Amino acid sequence: MAFFEARNIHKRFGSSVVLEKIDLDFEQGQISGIMGPNGAGKTTCFNVLTGRYAPNRGTMTFEGRDITGLSPQRIARMGISRSFQIMNLFDDSAVIENIMIALPEFRDMRSNMIRPVFRDKMLEAEAMEILSQVGLQDVAWEPSKSLSYGQRRALEIGVALAAKPRIVFLDEPTQGLGAEATRQLSTLIKQLRERYTIVLIEHDMRFLFELADKISVIHWGQVIAEGTPSELQSNSWVQRSALGEIA
Amino acid sequence: MMTLSNISARSNQWITPNIAIMAVFLFTAPFWLTAVGLYDYIGLEIVIWLIYAMGFNLLFGYTGLHSFGHGAYLGVGAYAFGLFQHEVAVSLWGGLFAAVAAAGIAGLFVGLFLSHRRGLYYALLTIAFGQIFWFSAIKLRGITGGEDGLLNIPRPELNLLVTSIDLNNNVALYYFAAIILFILILFLWRLVHSPFGRILQAIRQNEMRASFAGYEVWRFKLAAFTISAMFAGMAGGLFSMAQQSAYPDVMAVHQSGLIVMMVLIGGGLVSFWGPVFGVILYYVARDILGGITEAWLLWYGLMFVLMVMFRPEGIAGVIHTLNQRFSKRPATQKAQVT
Ligand SMILES: Nc1ncnc2c1ncn2[C@@H]1O[C@H](COP(=O)(O)OP(=O)(O)O)[C@@H](O)[C@H]1O
Numbered sequence: 001m002a003f004f005e006a007r008n009i010h011k012r013f014g015s016s017v018v019l020e021k022i023d024l025d026f027e028q029g030q031i032s033g034i035m036g037p038n039g040a041g042k043t044t045c046f047n048v049l050t051g052r053y054a055p056n057r058g059t060m061t062f063e064g065r066d067i068t069g070l071s072p073q074r075i076a077r078m079g080i081s082r083s084f085q086i087m088n089l090f091d092d093s094a095v096i097e098n099i100m101i102a103l104p105e106f107r108d109m110r111s112n113m114i115r116p117v118f119r120d121k122m123l124e125a126e127a128m129e130i131l132s133q134v135g136l137q138d139v140a141w142e143p144s145k146s147l148s149y150g151q152r153r154a155l156e157i158g159v160a161l162a163a164k165p166r167i168v169f170l171d172e173p174t175q176g177l178g179a180e181a182t183r184q185l186s187t188l189i190k191q192l193r194e195r196y197t198i199v200l201i202e203h204d205m206r207f208l209f210e211l212a213d214k215i216s217v218i219h220w221g222q223v224i225a226e227g228t229p230s231e232l233q234s235n236s237w238v239q240r241s242a243l244g245e246i247a
Numbered sequence: 248m249m250t251l252s253n254i255s256a257r258s259n260q261w262i263t264p265n266i267a268i269m270a271v272f273l274f275t276a277p278f279w280l281t282a283v284g285l286y287d288y289i290g291l292e293i294v295i296w297l298i299y300a301m302g303f304n305l306l307f308g309y310t311g312l313h314s315f316g317h318g319a320y321l322g323v324g325a326y327a328f329g330l331f332q333h334e335v336a337v338s339l340w341g342g343l344f345a346a347v348a349a350a351g352i353a354g355l356f357v358g359l360f361l362s363h364r365r366g367l368y369y370a371l372l373t374i375a376f377g378q379i380f381w382f383s384a385i386k387l388r389g390i391t392g393g394e395d396g397l398l399n400i401p402r403p404e405l406n407l408l409v410t411s412i413d414l415n416n417n418v419a420l421y422y423f424a425a426i427i428l429f430i431l432i433l434f435l436w437r438l439v440h441s442p443f444g445r446i447l448q449a450i451r452q453n454e455m456r457a458s459f460a461g462y463e464v465w466r467f468k469l470a471a472f473t474i475s476a477m478f479a480g481m482a483g484g485l486f487s488m489a490q491q492s493a494y495p496d497v498m499a500v501h502q503s504g505l506i507v508m509m510v511l512i513g514g515g516l517v518s519f520w521g522p523v524f525g526v527i528l529y530y531v532a533r534d535i536l537g538g539i540t541e542a543w544l545l546w547y548g549l550m551f552v553l554m555v556m557f558r559p560e561g562i563a564g565v566i567h568t569l570n571q572r573f574s575k576r577p578a579t580q581k582a583q584v585t
C-alpha cells in the first residue's frame with residue numbers, strides 16, 4: 001500500500017463533474033508530479049485530497065488510515081500540508097508570524113491566552129529556520145503584504161513546510177515566476193526532497209520533468225497517463241503539449 | 248497602513264507606556280472630572296462601557312466577527328445581577344459572578360449557532376438573536392419586570408477582609424469598576440499577544456488558511472464570542488449597580504448599533520485603544536452636544552458618517568498619524584500602534 005492513496009475519487013459540483021474517477025498513489029520520500037491542461041481538475045483534486053471538499057465517491061488513505069471526508073484541520077494535523085495556487089496568506093501579519101502559526105509547536109499552545117508569542121525564542125528560531133530554507137530570513141519582520149510576488153510564492157511554500165508535514169502538496173508553485181525565480185525554486189525543491197514527501201502540480205514541463213520521480217497526467221477528470229519522466233516522454237498528449245510549449 | 252496585527256516591539260511586556268498612561272487617567276479621574284466640566288457618574292458610565300467595548304472589540308476588531316446584537320449580553324448580565332440580589336442574596340461577588348456566567352452561557356449558546364457562519368449571515372444571526380433576547384426581556388414580565396425593568400437593585404457593599412466599602416457613593420463605585428477595567432485590560436493585552444489571540448487575528452485575515460494550518464476555526468470563533476459576551480455581562484452587572492435597575496432598552500438593536508459605532512469611530516479596527524477613544528467621545532458628545540440640542544444623536548451620526556468617509560481608521564488612526572508626523576522617525580511600515 002502506498003504512503004498516500006486515492007481510489008476512485010469522484011467529485012462534482014451540482015451537475016458539473018470535475019473529477020470523473022481519479023486513482024493516485026504517492027510514495028514516501030518521492031516527488032510526485034501532476035500535470036494536465038487548465039481546467040482539468042488538478043486544483044480540485046488537491047482540494048479533495050486535503051479536505052477542502054469531500055469526494056462524492058471514492059476513498060483516500062494516508063499511511064493506511066482512512067482520511068476520506070475529514071475536515072481540513074483534521075487532515076492538516078495528521079501531517080498533510082499544502083500551498084495554494086491562488087495565494088492565501090495572513091496579509092496583515094508579519095512574514096514570520098505566518099510561519100509561526102503554522103508550526104505544530106504553536107498549534108499545541110493554541111488555547112494559551114496569556115503567554116506572549118513573541119517572547120518565545122524557540123518558536124522564533126524555528127520560524128527563522130524555515131524562512132531561511134525559503135530565502136526569506138531578511139524580510140522576516142515585514143508585513144507579508146509588502147512582499148514581492150516571488151517572495152509571496154516562497155512564503156506560501158514556507159507556510160506549507162512550517163507544519164513539519166509528512167507529505168506536502170504544492171499547487172503550481174512556479175506560476176507567475178520569471179526564469180530566474182523558477183530556477184531558484186527548482187533548486188529549493190531539490191533540497192527539500194531529502195526531507196519531505198512532495199506532490200507537485202506544475203504547468204512548467206521542463207521544471208516538472210527535471211524534479212519528479214513519477215508524473216500523473218490528469219485530463220477530463222481522469223488520470224490519462226502515468227509514469228517516470230522518461231516513460232512519459234513518449235506519451236502522445238505529453239508530446240503534443242510539450243511541442244505546444246516550445247512553439 | 249497600520250493594522251491590529253502588527254507585532255508591537257513591546258508586546259512582551261505586562262505594562263506598556265500606553266497602559267501606564269491609561270492607568271494614570273483612570274485612577275486620577277475623580278480628581279479632575281469636575282474641573283473639566285464633567286461629573287463622577289459619567290466617569291462610571293465610561294468605565295462600564297469601556298469594559299463592554301474592549302471585550303466587544305476582541306470579537307469585532309481582532310477576530311473580524313460582526314455582531315450587531317451584543318447589547319443582549321449586557322442586558323443578560325444586568326438582569327442576572329439584579330435577580331441575584333433579589334432572589335438569592337445581596338452579594339457583590341455573587342451578583343457579578345452571576346452576571347458574567349449568565350452572559351457567558353447565553354453567548355456560548357448563541358455562539359453555537361453562529362460559529363459555522365461568516366460574513367453577512369453571521370451578522371444577521373447576531374441581530375436575530377439580539378432581538379429574541381430583547382423581546383423576551385419585555386415579555387417575560389414575571390422575571391424581568393417587562394418594560395419597566397427590575398427596580399431597586401441594591402449596590403452591595405464591597406467586603407475586604409478587614410473592612411468593607413460602601414459602593415453607594417459614586418466615586419467608590421467608580422474606583423471599583425476602574426480596577427476591574429484595568430485588570431481586564433491587562434488580561435486582554437496578554438490575550439491579543441498570546442497564541443490564542445494571534446490565531447483569532449489569523450482567522451480574521453484568512454479563515455481558510457487557518458483551517459488548513461490545523462485550527463478548528465469554529466471553536467475559536469465560539470470562544471471569542473463567548474469571551475466578549477462575558478465582558479458584556481460584567482459591564483451589565485456593573486451597569487445595573489450604577490443604575491440600580493435593569494431594563495430592556497440596553498438590549499435594543501439601536502443600542503447594539505451604538506457600541507459598533509463607538510468602536511469604529513474610536514479606531515477599534517486598527518488599535519487596541521480604539522474603543523477607549525470611541526467610548527469617551529460618545530459620552531462627552533452626549534453631554535456637550537446633548538446640552539445644546541435634543542437632536543445630538545443626529546450630529547453624532549453625522550460625525551460617524553464623516554469619519555467612515557474620511558478617516559476610516561478612526562481616532563486612533565488620526566492620533567497615530569499625528570504621532571508619526573511629530574516624531575522625527577520616518578514612517579516605516581513597521582511602525583506600531585499599541
Ligand atoms: N467550487 C467549485 N464549484 C464549481 N466548479 C468548480 C469549483 N472548483 C472548481 N470548479 C470547476 O472545476 C474545473 C476544474 O478546475 P480546477 O480544478 O481549478 O482545474 P486546474 O487546477 O486543473 O486548472 C473548472 O471547470 C472549474 O470551473
Ligand SMILES: [Mg+2]
Pocket residue numbers: 042043044085
Ligand atoms: Mg489549478
